[in-house]
Amino acid sequence: MNRIVVALLAVLLAVAPAGARAAGGAITLLNVSYDPTRELYAAYNPLFAAFWKRKTGQDVTVRQSHGGSGAQARAVIEGLEADVVTLALAYDVDAVAQNSSVLARDWQRRLPDASSPYTSTIVFVVRKGNPKHIHDWSDVARSGVSVVTPNPKTSGGARWNFLAAYAYGLKRNHNDETKARTLVAQIYKNAAVLDTGARGSTISFSERQIGDVLIAWENEAFFLQRTSPREGYEIIVPSVSILAEPPVAVVDGNARKHGTEAVAQAYLQFLYSPEAQRLACREGYRPRLTAVLGTCGTRFARSDLVTIANFGGWQAAQAKFFADGGVYDQVYGR
Amino acid sequence: MTRDPIPGRVAALAATSAIVALVVVVPLAAVVWAAHGVAPARLASLLVAPRTLAAFGLTFGASAAASLLDVLLGVWAAWVLTTRTFPGRALLDAVVDMPFALPTAVTGITLATLYGPHGWIGAPLLQHGIRVAYTPLGIVLALAFVGLPFVVRTVQPVLADLPRDLADAARGLGASPLAVARRITIPLALPAIATGFALSFARTLGEYGSVVFIAGNFPGRTEIVPLLVLTHLEEYDQAGAAAIATVMLAAALGLVLAINALQRHVVRVHAGA
Numbered sequence: 001m002n003r004i005v006v007a008l009l010a011v012l013l014a015v016a017p018a019g020a021r022a023a024g025g026a027i028t029l030l031n032v033s034y035d036p037t038r039e040l041y042a043a044y045n046p047l048f049a050a051f052w053k054r055k056t057g058q059d060v061t062v063r064q065s066h067g068g069s070g071a072q073a074r075a076v077i078e079g080l081e082a083d084v085v086t087l088a089l090a091y092d093v094d095a096v097a098q099n100s101s102v103l104a105r106d107w108q109r110r111l112p113d114a115s116s117p118y119t120s121t122i123v124f125v126v127r128k129g130n131p132k133h134i135h136d137w138s139d140v141a142r143s144g145v146s147v148v149t150p151n152p153k154t155s156g157g158a159r160w161n162f163l164a165a166y167a168y169g170l171k172r173n174h175n176d177e178t179k180a181r182t183l184v185a186q187i188y189k190n191a192a193v194l195d196t197g198a199r200g201s202t203i204s205f206s207e208r209q210i211g212d213v214l215i216a217w218e219n220e221a222f223f224l225q226r227t228s229p230r231e232g233y234e235i236i237v238p239s240v241s242i243l244a245e246p247p248v249a250v251v252d253g254n255a256r257k258h259g260t261e262a263v264a265q266a267y268l269q270f271l272y273s274p275e276a277q278r279l280a281c282r283e284g285y286r287p288r289l290t291a292v293l294g295t296c297g298t299r300f301a302r303s304d305l306v307t308i309a310n311f312g313g314w315q316a317a318q319a320k321f322f323a324d325g326g327v328y329d330q331v332y333g334r
Numbered sequence: 335m336t337r338d339p340i341p342g343r344v345a346a347l348a349a350t351s352a353i354v355a356l357v358v359v360v361p362l363a364a365v366v367w368a369a370h371g372v373a374p375a376r377l378a379s380l381l382v383a384p385r386t387l388a389a390f391g392l393t394f395g396a397s398a399a400a401s402l403l404d405v406l407l408g409v410w411a412a413w414v415l416t417t418r419t420f421p422g423r424a425l426l427d428a429v430v431d432m433p434f435a436l437p438t439a440v441t442g443i444t445l446a447t448l449y450g451p452h453g454w455i456g457a458p459l460l461q462h463g464i465r466v467a468y469t470p471l472g473i474v475l476a477l478a479f480v481g482l483p484f485v486v487r488t489v490q491p492v493l494a495d496l497p498r499d500l501a502d503a504a505r506g507l508g509a510s511p512l513a514v515a516r517r518i519t520i521p522l523a524l525p526a527i528a529t530g531f532a533l534s535f536a537r538t539l540g541e542y543g544s545v546v547f548i549a550g551n552f553p554g555r556t557e558i559v560p561l562l563v564l565t566h567l568e569e570y571d572q573a574g575a576a577a578i579a580t581v582m583l584a585a586a587l588g589l590v591l592a593i594n595a596l597q598r599h600v601v602r603v604h605a606g607a
Contacts, residue, residue: 070568095570151551153565193468194551196561203443208450208467323569329385332553 026059027263030254032082034069034156034246035199036220040118040283041086047279048270052263060263068197069156076100076251083255083264086248088156090114091314093247102253116245117271118285121305122164123241125205125214125221128232132212136238137168140213141186148192148211150201152321152328157198159322160244161215166321167306168240185331206231217244219284222299237301245308362583368576377577385554386562386578393539393559394585396470400477401485401534405527407478408485408534413519415486416493430486433479438543445476446548468550473558476544481534488530492523525601532593539586 031041045062052060065072065080069088076082077099087093090108093115097103108115126134132145140147150158165187169180192211195201202224205214213236216224221235248268255264270276277287281296293300311317321327372380380386415427433441449456449466456466466472496519504514520527542560549556559582566575 068568070570074567074570099570151565154561154568191552192550196546196551196564200547204446208447209452210450318569324380324566324571324574329553332385 026061027260029060029062029083029260029264029267030065030081031062031084031086031267032065032072032076032080033086034072034088035066035197036157036217036223037086037246038064038066039223040219040280040285043279043283044271044276047275048267051270051273051275052266055266058263060267062267068154070095070154076102081254081258082251083258083260084248084250084268086246088244088246089159089314090245090247090308091318092156093249094314096249096251100253102251103249104252107249108247110250111248111268112272113288114245115247115249117248117268117288118246118277118280119288120218120244120246120285121241121303122161122215122238122244123218123221124236124238125216125224125233126212126236128234130234130236134213134236137165137183137187137240138172140165140215141183141190143186143190145190145213146192146211147187147190147213147215148201148205149187149194149215150198151194151196154196155198155201157217157220158194158201159317160217160242162321162328163308163311163317164238164240164242164306165215166327167242167310168238171240171304171306181327181331184327188328188331206233218286218300222284237303240304240306243305243307365576365583366580368572369580371573372577376574380574380577381581385557388554389557389559389562390581390585392470392473392556393582396473396477396558397481397535397538397541399474400481400538401531403474403478404481404485404534405531408482408530409489409520409523409527411482412486412490412493416490430483433481433483438480438541439547441479442476442544442547445472445479445544449475449548467548468552468556470556472548472550473545473556476548477538477541480541480544481538484533484537485527485530488533489523489526492526493519496522525597528593528597528600532590532597535593536586536590539582 031045033041041062041064045064048062049060052058065075065082067075069092072080073085073087073092073095076085076096085093085096085103093103093107094105097105097107111117124134124140126132132139134140134145139145149161152158152162162184165184166180169183170177173179173183193201193204195204198217198220201214202216202220204210206224206228214221214224218235221233225233225235248271250261250264250268252261255261271280272288274289274292277289277292278296281287281292284299286297286300287293308314308317311320319326411430415423415430446467447453449459449472451457451460451465451467453467459466464471466475500518501514504518505511509517540560542558542564545558546561549558549561551557551561559578563575563578563582566572566578
């Protein structure tokens with residue numbers, strides 16, 4: 001009996017110190033992020049570590065955590081001690097601010113460009129030669145076209161997809177909401193599968209050869225082209241899309257506790273530096289710095305981009321489109 | 335004062351209760367507690383929404399179908415493994431446990447690829463007009479994979495311990511192998527089969543990882559209850575998620591209790607006969 005108690009205590013003690021970090025001279029940061037940024041931050045972290053070493057002489061190690069944007073936000077709310085969050089939607093960072101005491105509500109005003117140092121947009125990936133002649137959202141809504149897009153209820157990326165299609169519907173129909181809904185309804189009727197996350201959809205489209213068109217983040221589309229060059233996937237840029245602005249924020253409460261405020265702040269600010277912007281560009285994200293966009297931006301096709309502000313911000317968009325009984329639920333009208 | 339014939343009974347009982355409470359009851363109570371913030375009106379509208387009802391129907395139906403399939407396959411597998419010797423038997427015996435060990439997401443991704451319209455099994459089936467991936471059938475197959483070892487591992491030891499002389503005597507008296515199975519082997523193994531079914535059923539009700547990859551997740555058609563729970567969590571609606579989970583828990587508890595009662599009844603009838 002005593003031995004069991006000792007064993008239990010030993011387990012508890014072994015688990016407990018996982019929360020206490022930043023001991024000694026070396027600094028550790030925890031960056032809690034969403035799925036597709038794995039490659040971006042794997043490349044950015046050494047760049048920042050070198051910069052910080054030059055500037056202060058300190059060694060900094062950044063640990064990364066990736067998952068669905070909403071699930072990651074929930075983990076931070078429930079006590080995952082992230083020093084910084086770099087998520088897919090401002091809505092998820094807002095949720096951290098609202099449901100915990102570790103992040104100030106005005107987080108989005110603390111860094112330039114609404115705290116999103118890089119952007120992306122929503123594009124189509126089609127199979128070699130574009131056999132179904134998909135050029136715009138109206139083609140995606142055509143009957144007989146099979147569509148792969150994740151589930152907007154569980155995926156942040158999928159919500160951008162939905163809003164991009166809706167924006168097109170509004171623009172082409174003089175802001176007629178009914179017609180925009182019809183278009184979106186047709187697109188979701190064409191869905192062959194609603195994976196729970198963006199990477200899941202990429203896998204369905206590429207590995208399982210499901211669907212004629214994948215609606216995806218632009219950076220994910222580049223990633224797919226780069227990783228499977230033999231498939232000859234083509235990227236189609238629709239006439240109207242949305243400027244996706246993934247936000248970043250220092251989680252003040254945690255950083256204060258770990259004594260990492262300065263380095264966490266620098267970690268995010270350095271994302272706006274020319275070097276980091278060039279790196280983001282190489283990884284398929286659109287840089288904010290126009291100078292950098294000029295040198296590496298040829299891969300980013302121009303289209304008419306709306307922003308989340310056109311929908312009244314994420315809180316309003318979430319309530320109108322994705323909440324229980326919202327437009328998305330009505331589209332599946334049951 | 336009479337001494338308890340079993341030394342340390344109270345201590346053992348206390349320790350067991352404490353461990354069960356800590357590991358099982360506390361987390362379950364936390365789920366129910368998290369649901370308490372839901373207003374009754376909202377709870378009612380949440381639970382009778384067609385989408386919620388469809389998800390419940392699908393989840394319980396698919397779990398029941400998968401567990402029945404597991405009973406058929408599992409009893410057969412257990413019987414072969416206990417009564418036959420053949421090369422590779424030990425390996426096959428070990429392979430049965432693999433669904434226990436495999437991360438369920440791996441199961442789901444593999445099955446979706448295999449049964450997908452271009453998969454090794456999915457493509458030929460599709461030529462015969464049978465769609466597996468992204469239909470309820472795919473969900474049943476994924477659940478059957480996850481639940482199978484529960485049936486095999488509960489039935490196998492019982493079959494191994496069956497008195498051989500009973501079957502031999504019946505055979506000697508002229509009963510066909512089928513009659514022996516029907517009149518002796520299966521009745522004797524029935525309590526174990528029921529337990530295997532109950533375990534498989536309970537396990538597959540909550541299964542998420544392997545299902546979401548093959549289900550297609552279409553609202554009202556192939557959306558399971560665990561996905562609905564996750565959906566509410568994504569909306570930061572923890573109370574709504576907990577409410578659905580609580581109903582799920584209550585229904586599962588009721589069903590497992592009923593199956594256990596049925597099993598005891600079977601044992602009693604059998605002992606009396």
